[in-house]
Amino acid sequence: MQFKALFNVAQRSHSARSVVLWMFAAVLVVQGLLFIPNLWLYEDDLMGVLTSAEQEKLNAQFERLDNVQQISGLRAQGRLLGATVYSVASGDTLDFGRIPSLAPTLGDIGTTQIRSAAEADVVWHQDSPFGDLIVSAQLDITGVRSELQAYALRLLSSAILVSLFVAVISLLSASHYFHEPFKRVVELLRRSRLEGVKEIKRDEELQDLDEFSGLFDEYNCMITKQREAGLQLKLKQQTLEYQAHHCMLTQLPNRLKFDEEIKRVVPDALESDQPFALFLLDIDNFKFFNDQYGHDVGDQMVLELARRLQGMMRSDVDMVARLDGDEFVVLQRDVVDVESTHEVARRMLSVLSQPIEYRGFTLKTTASIGVSFFPDDVTLHQDGSTDESQHWAIMAEEILNNASVALQEAKNAGRGTFLVFNEAMRRRITERMRIEEDLKTALIEGQFEVFYQPKVNMQTGEAIGSEALVRWHHPTMGNIRPDVFIPVAEESGLIIPLGEWILKTACQDTLRLREMGIGNLQVAVNISAVQFTGGDLLPMVQRTLDETGLEPSLLELEITESAVMHDPEDVIRSLHELSRNGIGLAIDDFGTGYSSLAYLKRFPVDTLKIDRAFIKDISRDSDDVVIVEAVLGLGKHFGLKVVAEGVEDNEQLDFLRRQGCDIAQGYHLSPPLAFDQYAAWLEDWNRERAKITAGQEAAEPSSVVQLHRLPGGRSA
Ligand code: C2E
């Protein structure tokens, strides 16, 4: 082992440091304990040597003396500083030089007394020419002291060296028996982590790491737990991922998944030059089933239709996804030719129209399909400004939009059919986009005008009011029909300010009629679904009435059934509030929507407007006759007024009047008119009516006015 490595161990490891220090201190202390008696003995030895040397030197001096008494004349020399001598034979006590503190008595022989670091008194027995002497000498012991110090220093340095040696040995063993294996363990753990967290196997390599087996067990246990937790998490993530991308009812991919898929398919198709077709399907009148039979039945229908669609497509190539409630999308890949795709669409229609048996119900529905081809129906311009994935996303969106346009047109074309996207549709989309753009300025620049189509009481001939119908005088495209721009205004949300403007204008114009002396006439204003759901309809109506000062009873709001189907509870509440305020409510286009009687009962409705589609063929189509009669019966039952829209000729008028219909509206009486024309028409009508009534009363008293003879009636 290198010294540096060892040093590192000692420096970094607290335990190694402690071991080294403790060992060092312990060995040092032990040696110290052993050396102290050694020092004492050595001191004794040194004193012994010093004493016998001085004894000899003193004896040599005694030999030069003639008698004992001359001892007191001796001088101190060498290490002997002075002495007191007692002669056993003569009993004399004599001294010379410095006098020691110890008395030279027999009992004190061998006694040593240290006076200071430099001096000591020693008592000894001496054989001399004068017989036995007891000498108490004062000695200079500086030599003994320095020798003793040198000796102690030698002992200490050797003790330190030994302790250091032992410390290094213990450091080496600590390093060898603990740090080295520990480093290997750390290395093993690190390798396990880097290699993807693997359990540590106890093979031969690890045999000498026995004492770490507990650690390995714990580590392995932790890894296993971690792995289990990881698996659980992964499973959870997969479940969440699946749920985020699938419809839980049908297990079909949902809109998110479809969006991802189509963005992947678009570049694939371009690269492999394999076109694909997109079918957008919508179940006709799904809402009706949902509302009429409950959501459970609705779900069952969706489930069954999803199964059928999936069954007829190739599961490994094509994709069937559920986008929304009753909206499915099918992606048919590797399209051979247009005709085969048409065939697929026809098969879909047929498969989806097979009745569904559920809980004793036989549910029969149809679907509408919009088809779009890729790449044929998509504009493939790649501009440098967008990155590739964005470019695919734009194309994916375009193809779905195309299918959606085709679907819408298929629905408009009478449902239960499919339409393939074509250039005419693209033109219509472009036109629609232009309309949306122009609508924004139209309101600001006052390009709208409200027209009024009179309504007449068929039994009395009285003009009771009108329906307000908005007109758009486009600066370059001429007059644009509301059928065209109202849906666009609804989509863009512009219907909210536009609707408010129409209502306000209608209220103001109605008041102007009164000011002109034409009478107290009603006005009916169309309210679109978006105004119910998106706008604060209730306060808006209230505000308009307050601002204009029109009595609520002169205002009627026309709403279609579909407008009130979306959010029935909320809508019903708003309708009741409006009704409480005295505002009339009419159900527009009655008979074309769901005509749910259950709803009708809950609405505070005053008027039903029979859709003009039923009036149109009333003289030819017996079904229409039945429907009109049914609506009239319904009206009577619920105590509602019934307005017949789109009355175009006398025949229709006569029929409706005979059936007991209250009010008529239609070209036969008058087309929608600008305000001034409307005012003029009213004056004409009232004048003529007065004349006829007067003439009739003279001839045959009857309250029934011959409407067809009145002005404005086309056949009149
Ligand atoms: P609607 O509410 O059913 O309005 C009646 C439509 O039938 C009007 O078309 C009217 O001009 C037309 N009509 C009236 N008499 C006859 C007739 O004898 N024969 C035929 N064939 N048609 C007749 P218009 O004005 O083009 O409005 C179309 C639709 O646009 C309206 O249908 C309504 O849904 C919407 N609309 C019109 N004005 C407004 C409005 O101010 N606000 C809202 N939200 N929608 C409006």
Ligand code: CA
């Ligand atoms: Ca209407």
Ligand code: CA
């Ligand atoms: Ca209508």
